[in-house]
Amino acid sequence: MQWVNVILQGVLIGGLYAMFAAGLSLIFGVMRLVNIAHGDLIVLAAYVALMLTQTLGIDPLSALLLVTPIMAAVGYALQRGLLNRTLGDDLLPPLLVTFGLSIIIQNGLLELFTADSRKLQAGAIEIQTFQVAEGVWVGLLPLIQFAVAVVVIAALQVVFYRTALGRAFRATSDDQSVAQLMGLDTRHVFAMAMALSLAVIAIAGVFLAVRANFDPAIGPARLIFGFEAVIIGGLGSMWGTLAGGVILGVSQAIGAQIDPGWQLLAGHIVFLAILAVRPEGFFPKVSG
Amino acid sequence: MNRVVHATKSSRVGVALIAVALVVLASAPYWGDRQMLRLLAEVFTFVTLASLWNLLAGYAGLVSVGQQAFVGLGGYLLFALAILFEVHPIAAILIAGPIAAVVAIPVAVLIFRLRGAYFAIGTWVVAEVFRLLASQVSVLGGGSGISLPAAVVIAMAPTRQLREFETYWLALTLTVLVLAAIVALLRSRHGLALTALRDNEVAAQSCGIDVARIKFFVYVLTAFGTATVGALIFLQKLRISPDTAFSVNDWTAFVIFITVIGGIGRVEGPIIGTIVFFLLRQVLADLGSLYMLTMGAVAIVVMLWAPKGLWGLIAERFGWQALPLQRRLITALKLKDPGRKS
Numbered sequence: 001m002q003w004v005n006v007i008l009q010g011v012l013i014g015g016l017y018a019m020f021a022a023g024l025s026l027i028f029g030v031m032r033l034v035n036i037a038h039g040d041l042i043v044l045a046a047y048v049a050l051m052l053t054q055t056l057g058i059d060p061l062s063a064l065l066l067v068t069p070i071m072a073a074v075g076y077a078l079q080r081g082l083l084n085r086t087l088g089d090d091l092l093p094p095l096l097v098t099f100g101l102s103i104i105i106q107n108g109l110l111e112l113f114t115a116d117s118r119k120l121q122a123g124a125i126e127i128q129t130f131q132v133a134e135g136v137w138v139g140l141l142p143l144i145q146f147a148v149a150v151v152v153i154a155a156l157q158v159v160f161y162r163t164a165l166g167r168a169f170r171a172t173s174d175d176q177s178v179a180q181l182m183g184l185d186t187r188h189v190f191a192m193a194m195a196l197s198l199a200v201i202a203i204a205g206v207f208l209a210v211r212a213n214f215d216p217a218i219g220p221a222r223l224i225f226g227f228e229a230v231i232i233g234g235l236g237s238m239w240g241t242l243a244g245g246v247i248l249g250v251s252q253a254i255g256a257q258i259d260p261g262w263q264l265l266a267g268h269i270v271f272l273a274i275l276a277v278r279p280e281g282f283f284p285k286v287s288g
Numbered sequence: 289m290n291r292v293v294h295a296t297k298s299s300r301v302g303v304a305l306i307a308v309a310l311v312v313l314a315s316a317p318y319w320g321d322r323q324m325l326r327l328l329a330e331v332f333t334f335v336t337l338a339s340l341w342n343l344l345a346g347y348a349g350l351v352s353v354g355q356q357a358f359v360g361l362g363g364y365l366l367f368a369l370a371i372l373f374e375v376h377p378i379a380a381i382l383i384a385g386p387i388a389a390v391v392a393i394p395v396a397v398l399i400f401r402l403r404g405a406y407f408a409i410g411t412w413v414v415a416e417v418f419r420l421l422a423s424q425v426s427v428l429g430g431g432s433g434i435s436l437p438a439a440v441v442i443a444m445a446p447t448r449q450l451r452e453f454e455t456y457w458l459a460l461t462l463t464v465l466v467l468a469a470i471v472a473l474l475r476s477r478h479g480l481a482l483t484a485l486r487d488n489e490v491a492a493q494s495c496g497i498d499v500a501r502i503k504f505f506v507y508v509l510t511a512f513g514t515a516t517v518g519a520l521i522f523l524q525k526l527r528i529s530p531d532t533a534f535s536v537n538d539w540t541a542f543v544i545f546i547t548v549i550g551g552i553g554r555v556e557g558p559i560i561g562t563i564v565f566f567l568l569r570q571v572l573a574d575l576g577s578l579y580m581l582t583m584g585a586v587a588i589v590v591m592l593w594a595p596k597g598l599w600g601l602i603a604e605r606f607g608w609q610a611l612p613l614q615r616r617l618i619t620a621l622k623l624k625d626p627g628r629k630s
Contacts, residue, residue: 034405036353085592091404095351096548096591103541103584107577220536224416227409231402265420268413272398275410279401 001135006257007250012142014242014249015149016211019204020226021233021241022153023197029236030169030193031087036098039223040105041198045071045205046214047109050118060120060210068202075198079191087190102219109216117213126210145207149242152200157238159196169193221264228271234281243282247274290619294475294612302556302610313460317453325456329524331566332463336517337539338546338558340510343470345544346553347482348506349489351404354411356540357395357418358511360533361388362518364422367528370440372427377436377444378458381519388515392508400504412536419534433529441526455524462520466513470555473509474613478502486553537580545587551597556610560599 020042027033035041045067052063082101086093128140160166171179172189180186208214208222225248232247233240248267255266274281295303316328337359345351362384369380399410423431445451473479481502484492493499518539522528532538542565550561568586572579594601602608 028405032404034409036405036408082588082592090595091349092345092351092552093591093595095405095408096544097588099353099541099544100584100588100591103537104581104588107580107584110577111581220412221416224409224413227406228413231406261420261424265417265424268417268420271413272417275401276398 010250010253012146014246015146018242018245021229023200037102040219042205043219045202046209071198071202072195075194076191079194120209122210234284236285237283240283298608299612329459332459340513344510347486352411354415357415358514359518359539362515363522363533366519384519385512385516389512392511423530435527551599556599
C-alpha cells in the first residue's frame with residue numbers, strides 16, 4: 001500500500017511538471033525557441049501571486065484570475081519588445097538572450113524579495129485528504145492541481161487544432177514566409193504564443209507556490225523538470241508532456257522513497273535512460 | 289609553391305604585445321602584492337574557461353550551459369586523488385583532464401541526441417546529475433563539502449607565499465597552454481574545418497567536413513581543458529562543495545557573458561571580455577545582485593545590437609587580428625614575378 005501511495009503522489013506532481021512542460025513545448029512548436037528563462041518566469045508568477053494575495057487579501061486560487069492575464073501580458077510584451085528580435089537562423093541569440101533574462105529575473109527577485117523562502121497559504125484546502133481505497137490517501141490540493149493540468153493541456157489542444165489562432169500557430173510553425181504571404185503578422189502570432197505560454201506558466205507558478213516553499217533561485221530546476229517532461233513525452237505533443245510529467249514525477253517519488261537524497265537524481269537518471277534508449281520520446285510529433 | 293600566410297601587420301603587433309604582457313605577468317610575484325596575484329590568477333582562469341567555451345559554442349556551435357559539470361568534476365578529481373590516493377596536487381591536476389575526457393565520451397554520446405537549444409539544457413541536466421552524485425560521496429564531505437587537508441597543502445610548498453606563487457604560475461602556464469593549443473588547433477586543417485563550421489554548418493558539410501565527428505572531438509577536448517582548469521581553481525580555493533563546484537552562475541553565466549561581450553567566435557573575444565568583466569566588477573561589485581542584473585542586461589544588449597562583441601566591432605572596423613589566424617594564399621606565380629599585373 002505504501003508504494004501505491006508513493007506512485008499516486010508521483011502521478012499527481014507529474015501534473016505540475018506537465019504544466020511546466022506545456023508552455024515550453026508550445027513556444028518551441030510555434031517558433032523553435034527554447035526559453036531558458038522559463039523556470040524563472042514560473043517563479044516570477046509565484047511572486048506576483050504572493051504580492052497580490054498579500055495586498056488584496058485574496059486566496060491564491062482566486063489570485064490566479066489576476067496572475068494569468070498579468071503574466072500573459074508580460075509574455076506578449078516580452079516577445080514583441082525583445083525576443084522577436086532574436087529569432088532567425090542563428091541559434092545563439094535566442095539562447096543567450098533568454099539566458100541573460102533568466103539571470104536578470106533571478107537577481108531582480110533577489111533584490112526585491114531577498115533570498116528568504118516564501119509560500120502561498122491556501123488555507124484548509126491544503127491539508128484536506130480523502131481515502132480512495134483501503135490505506136490509499138489522496139490530498140485534495142494535489143488532485144485539483146492534476147485536474148487543472150489535464151484541463152490546461154486539453155484547452156491548449158483545442159486552441160491548437162480548433163481555433164483560428166491555433167491555425168495561425170500551425171501555419172507559422174510549418175512555414176513562416178508562406179504564413180506571412182497569407183497575411184499573418186508573424187510577430188503578433190509569436191507574441192500570442194508567448195502570451196499563452198506565460199498564461200500556463202502563471203497557473204503552474206501559483207500551484208508550485210501553494211505546494212511548497214519557493215525562493216528566487218529555484219527557477220532553473222523547474223526549467224529542467226519541464227524540459228525533461230518534454231523530451232520524455234516526445235517533442236511537439238501536448239498529451240506527451242502530461243505522460244512525460246507523470247513519468248518524471250513517479251520516478252522522483254520512487255527515488256525519494258528509497259533514499260531522500262535520490263529524489264532528483266532518480267528523475268534525471270530516468271530521463272537520461274529514456275534519452276539513451278528512446279531519444280525521440282514516447283509520443284513524438286515533430287523532429288527537433 | 290603556393291603557401292598560406294597567417295600573420296598580418298596587426299597580428300605581429302598583437303603577438304609582440306602579448307609577449308610583453310606575458311613577461312610582465314610572469315614576473316608579477318616580484319612586483320605585485322597578494323591581492324594582485326589573486327585577482328590576476330582569477331582573471332587567468334576566466335580567460336581560459338571563456339576561451340574553451342568559445343571554442344565549443346563559438347566555433348563548433350555546441351552551446352553548452354553545463355560546462356560547470358567539468359569544472360566541478362576537475363575540482364572533485366583533485367580532491368579525490370589528493371585525499372584518497374595521496375597523489376601530489378599538481379600531478380592530480382594533470383590527471384584530472386584525461387579522466388574528464390574519458391567521462392565526456394559517454395556523456396557526449398548521450399546528449400548529442402539532443403539538437404540545438406535542447407542540447408543546451410541537456411548539458412545542464414548532466415551538470416545537475418554530477419552535482420547530485422558529488423553530494424552523495426560521503427568520503428568527500430557529501431553535501432557540505434570538504435577542505436584540502438593541511439598535510440597535502442604543506443606538501444606543495446613549505447610557506448604560504450611560495451604556494452601562492454606556485455599556483456599563480458600554474459594558472460598563468462595553463463592559460464598560455466590552453467590559448468596556444470586553441471591557436472594551434474585553429475591554424476591546423478581541423479581549424480579550417482571549425483572556422484567553416486562556425487560560418488555555415490550546412491556549407492561546411494557540403495565541403496566534405498565530418499561535422500558530427502569534429503563536434504564530438506571539440507566537446508571531449510574542451511571537457512579535458514575545463515576539468516584541468518577546474519582542478520586548478522579548487523587548488524586555489526582549498527575547499528570544495530557540490531554547490532560551489534557545480535555553480536551555474538560562476539562557471540557558466542559569467543563565462544557566457546564574458547565571451548558574448550568580448551566577441552563570440554573569435555579567439556581574442558574572451559580575453560577582451562574578461563578584461564571588461566573584471567573592470568565592471570571592480571566598479572559594480574558593491575551592488576551585489578544588481579551587479580549580476582547589469583551583466584545580464586549588458587549581455588542582452590551586446591547580443592542584440594553587436595552580436596560579434598567588442599572585438600568583432602574592432603576587427604571589422606580596422607581589419608585587425610591580434611593573433612595570426614587569418615589565411616591568405618600566396619600563389620607561386622606571384623612569388624616568382626611580383627611585378628606581374630593580374
